[in-house]
Amino acid sequence: MAAGLVYADGHVHSNPVSGLGAEEIGKRFASAGGWFMALVILPPWHYGISPRGLDDYKRAVEVFLSECRRLRQHVPRVACFAGFHPAEVDKLTAKGMKLEDALQLGLQVVDYAAGLCRDGVLDGIGEVGRQHYKTTPERLAAATSIMVRALEHARDHGCILHLHLENAGRATVDTVEVLRAAIGAPRGRILFHHASSKVAARAAELGYPATVPGKREQLLAALDAAGPSFIPESDYIDDPRRPCVSSCPWEMVERQRSLLEEGLVDEETLYRINVDNVVKLYGVEPP
Template sequence: MFFSDAHLHSNPVIGLGAGRISAKFRKEGGWFIALVALPPHYYGIKEINIESYRRVLEILNREAKAAVENGVKVVRLMGFHPAEVDGYYKQGIKGRRLYELGEKVLNLIEDALKNGLLDGIGEVGRQHYGTSVERVVVSETIMIKALEIARNYDAVVHLHLEQGGWITAYSIRKLMDLTGFKHGKIILHHSAIDTAVSAEELGLGYTIPIKSFNKEAVSLKLSNAMIESDFIDDPGRPGVASYPWEIPRVIRNYLEDNLVDEEYVYRVMVDNISKYYGVSP
């Protein structure tokens, strides 16, 4: 069997780093990871400027190279996370200044896509926790700009969203229509099951955390599903998300218990990855 992790983070500063993560995942049958950059402060970069994001891009590419050297295929994503909006807002960067910082980061991302230094955008989106209306508006406006860039470069986008079920999925479908987003490489990241079901209905891609991919979720046989660990690679927060190597272990147990068959596992672990990321084992 081939196993994929459709969304994870690595942190070579305080965590395992992509080299050790990919080596362990490979031993469990892993063939692919979607490697998503963390905000600058996770790497100890404190300055709030575009140069900090250039350093993040450099770190991401070094991490991707380390994973590829271990025989794992990788796509690289970088974005402007809704939590960054909240963090900068609390530090006094608000409104227009905050949006303009996000826009500069997206311009950097666009250049990286153009020059082969990135494969997609992520995470961008809306907060999934209580925050101010203004911050949600800033986050969503940045997301719209990201969709416009991804539209132009045929790039995949990982969206961090509230888990509102149908209305969450439908709002993204409407934004795709409004921005002329035709190629369909939209992924609703860390989806709850009701949001995943609605995304399926509306023809959207989505990732389900392996922790949420329980027997009930498996029984739905969702066609567009991909599985993620959402590993954050922070030894100070163990258990916040799953480890990548939990994915093959859980799926193998489902196979042994006849809850899924190999054809469906191949669809989720390989076919859908090829469809949304353009890579194959």
């Protein structure tokens, strides 16, 4: 049963230095029934690069793009995202960089990613957004500024954005909505990643895409609150010290199969979240 169903991972990372790397991840996911992955860059440290300036980020993007190429050899459809994670503001300043310099660097990185997106090398910018943990107001403001720049690129170059945000329900979505409206970026290309059921529900109400962690309870809660409006994500970070810390992509597939077998979801719903929503957001051919 459901042998014909295929599965998407709406937000995943790979680490070719200390993890499995894209090739192995792609093989495992495809053989579990995966057809689509949105691969998102990790901060440069994960690739063994200690960033001090834009050139170091460009090197990290090179590593990332070769991971994208490897993933494409195994997974039928792949979308690729590079950006500046809000946690990078904290990490750079903790290592002694001035806040102002970390902000400028973040803006440069996002501008660089936007150029690659305009040229068709990347599908969009991600992750950018706000810290989901306690930080200083100044660092939060810097991360928000970087997200604003990314929203401008979504407007000007049609880049898709993966937003990493706190999960504060409506407040999370509505504050982005105010920024987006002021900037004039298209809602349909701005994705709320790691969305709680409340965030996913509000995002769906306003017409934003979202990805929801592919855990059993979170998927069921999101389906209940938001209907089949989102894409499941593993947010796998490919760290051997924390294996499957969010989910492993292939585990996420198994969980959805179990939900189907238990009668908690139907095939139609799984098709909507794993295929229809991907086709709509990324404009890719269905499998």
